[in-house]
Amino acid sequence: MARISGVDLPKKKRIEYGLTYIYGIGLHASRLILDATGIDYNKRVFELNEEDVAAITNEIRASHMVEGDLRKKVAMDIKALMDLGSYRGLRHRRGLPCRGQKTKTNARTRKGKRKTVGAA
Secondary structure (H helix, E strand, O other), rough: OOOOOEEOOOOEEEEHHHHHHHHOOHHHHHHHHHHOOOOOOOOOOHOOOOOHHHHHHHHHHHHOOHHHHHHHHHHHHHHHHHHOOHHHHHHHHOOOOOOOOOOOOHHHHHHHHOOOOOOO
């Protein structure tokens, strides 16, 4: 089992898709990493040898922010918005959508369970 950036990659998947299990790496970034290391997209995770895993790990460390560092950066960016008092920061603070979606009928994911107001 390949372990890269603290994440166990699924054995049976192609490495192209297996790398997307790492937070911060999507399909495009995965393909860029494989191109840089010269590894075939169709290779399965269990077929990787130690040199391949080391090459992928080095490429990720050199050119991508992933997992804990990325999560910390995102949290700090949101906190900075909230401290500034910007509109987006206020929306984050109140737990509402901050990208312009309507909230009259939707936005249940951000707002949480319905709270009935004024029921007779």
